[in-house]
Amino acid sequence: MKHIFIVNTVAGEHSCLKEVEKAIANEDEVIDYEIITPNSATDNIDHIKAYLETHPDEEVRFYACGGDGTLNKVASGIYGYPNASLAVLAYGSGNDYIKYYADLQTFRNVEGAMHGTEKCVDLMQVNERFAVNATHFGLDSVVAKVMHKIRRYPIIGGKMCYPIAVFRAFLTGMRTKCTVYADGEKLNDGKICLCTIANGKYVGGSYQCAPRSLNDDGLLEVCLIKPVSRIKFALLKKYYANGTYLDNPKFSKYIVYRRAKQVVIEGEKGFCVSLDGEVLNSEHIVVENKQQAIKFVVPKV
Numbered sequence: 001m002k003h004i005f006i007v008n009t010v011a012g013e014h015s016c017l018k019e020v021e022k023a024i025a026n027e028d029e030v031i032d033y034e035i036i037t038p039n040s041a042t043d044n045i046d047h048i049k050a051y052l053e054t055h056p057d058e059e060v061r062f063y064a065c066g067g068d069g070t071l072n073k074v075a076s077g078i079y080g081y082p083n084a085s086l087a088v089l090a091y092g093s094g095n096d097y098i099k100y101y102a103d104l105q106t107f108r109n110v111e112g113a114m115h116g117t118e119k120c121v122d123l124m125q126v127n128e129r130f131a132v133n134a135t136h137f138g139l140d141s142v143v144a145k146v147m148h149k150i151r152r153y154p155i156i157g158g159k160m161c162y163p164i165a166v167f168r169a170f171l172t173g174m175r176t177k178c179t180v181y182a183d184g185e186k187l188n189d190g191k192i193c194l195c196t197i198a199n200g201k202y203v204g205g206s207y208q209c210a211p212r213s214l215n216d217d218g219l220l221e222v223c224l225i226k227p228v229s230r231i232k233f234a235l236l237k238k239y240y241a242n243g244t245y246l247d248n249p250k251f252s253k254y255i256v257y258r259r260a261k262q263v264v265i266e267g268e269k270g271f272c273v274s275l276d277g278e279v280l281n282s283e284h285i286v287v288e289n290k291q292q293a294i295k296f297v298v299p300k301v
Contacts, residue, residue, distance in 0.1 A: 001059045003033040003114065004051065005089070006044055006074055008066030016091030020065050023089070023110040031114065044070070048077030052084055061085045061297065063113060067092015068133055072276040075294055076130040079123060087113040087297035093161060094277060096202040097133040100215055101298050112299030120292035121215045122199045126275055127285055134203050134210070135287050137265065137273040138194035138225075142173030143204070144274035166204070175227050178267040182222050182260035193233065195224040197263050197287050201243070208243030218291030222263055224256040263287040 005024070007017050017037065024033065038044045048062060060083060064074040071088055078084035090098055090107040098107045106112065124131040146165035180187045180195055196203060198210035198221045210221035223246070228236065232254070239245035246257055265273070265285040272281040 001032070001061055002055070003031050003061050003063065004048075005033065005035045005063045005065055006048070006070060007035055007037050008064075008070040008092070009037050016065055016089070019091065020089060020110075023108075027110055027114075029111075029114070044073035045077040048074065048084075049081075052078070052081040056083065059083055059085075061087055061114075063087045063089050065089040065091055067094050068096050068276040069278055071097055072130065072132055072278060075123060075132045078294055079130060079290075082295075085118050085295040085297055087116060087299070089113060094205050096205065097200045097276070099202045100200050100213070102301070106299050106301060109299055112301060113297055116297040116299040118295045119216065119298055121294060121296045122218060123290045123293040124197070124199060124220065124275075125288045125290055126273070126280060127282060129275060129280060131199075131275040131287075133200035133276050134196055134198040135263075135273050135275055135285075136194065136196040136198075136203060136209070137178070137267075137271075138176040138192045139169045139173045140194050140196065140203065140274055141176070141272050141279070142169035144277060144279050145272075147277070170230065170233070174230065174233065176267075176271075178265055178271060180222075180224055181264040181266075182220075182258040183262055185258070185260075187222070187224050187256045187258065188226065191227050193225045193227050195222070195265075197222050199289070207241050209240070211243030211246065216292050218289055219259040219261060220263060220287065220289050222256075222258045222260055226254050226256070228254050261289055 007020055009017055062074050064071040074086055088107050090104050126135050143165040146168045147161050176192050179190055196209040198213055199215045201210050201213050203209045213221045236251055239248050245251055267283050271283050272279050
């Protein structure tokens with residue numbers, strides 16, 4: 001097997017390249033590998049596809065070394081290539097998708113990733129792009145935009161980035177004009193507070209946006225929160241974080257929850273969604289689930 005490490009040198013608070021190199025050097029097993037440090041997200045996808053096109057019969061494991069954005073790009077690159085699998089070395093600031101399986105440290109072990117178990121998992125196609133973990137919008141879109149702006153700043157970047165972005169969104173992004181359809185059913189009257197379409201369970205580092213999710217069942221978890229007051233949202237936030245909000249009768253009239261194979265979103269000019277933390281601008285968005293479309297490596301413990 002060929003092992004290719006795709007290293008995002010700007011994920012998290014600092015480059016993880018040295019950690020990756022050290023982890024590989026400390027392995028007793030001799031492996032056929034290379035380390036790639038792309039200059040851009042497009043380079044990620046282009047390099048992966050180019051390699052797989054020229055090595056159709058070789059079993060290849062790509063390691064997303066970074067956060068959810070790096071994971072997203074590697075998954076996008078291997079889609080459609082059955083000889084490729086995706087492992088994660090978690091060095092980003094969020095790493096939300098892997099929380100479906102285990103904690104951060106489990107996904108920082110090269111040996112565990114090399115000898116892990118391959119699982120076929122779902123992948124979302126969002127217009128012409130893809131998402132592994134979640135497509136979310138409304139309040140979350142404001143959060144994503146703010147995070148992109150401040151994540152490299154000293155003090156307020158890194159781990160402080162998400163709570164600061166949430167606070168900013170809390171002040172400015174409580175109502176977004178859009179209409180959401182789940183398998184043809186209209187879910188709202190033209191405005192939302194936020195909506196999450198997920199295969200994973202977490203967003204924002206610790207928020208359980210989809211506690212009932214199964215990431216291989218072919219169905220998207222759609223959770224729409226209607227416009228609410230800031231006081232009501234502050235009360236809801238605790239339950240949204242621990243994943244119990246769907247079972248709390250206090251919030252039932254504010255939440256619409258569905259499982260669907262396809263979600264269509266109609267927004268106004270300037271509308272955008274967040275795909276695993278990356279921003280996509282479009283007024284018409286179609287999210288379709290591709291069941292068990294890629295092979296994801298669950299590390300050996």
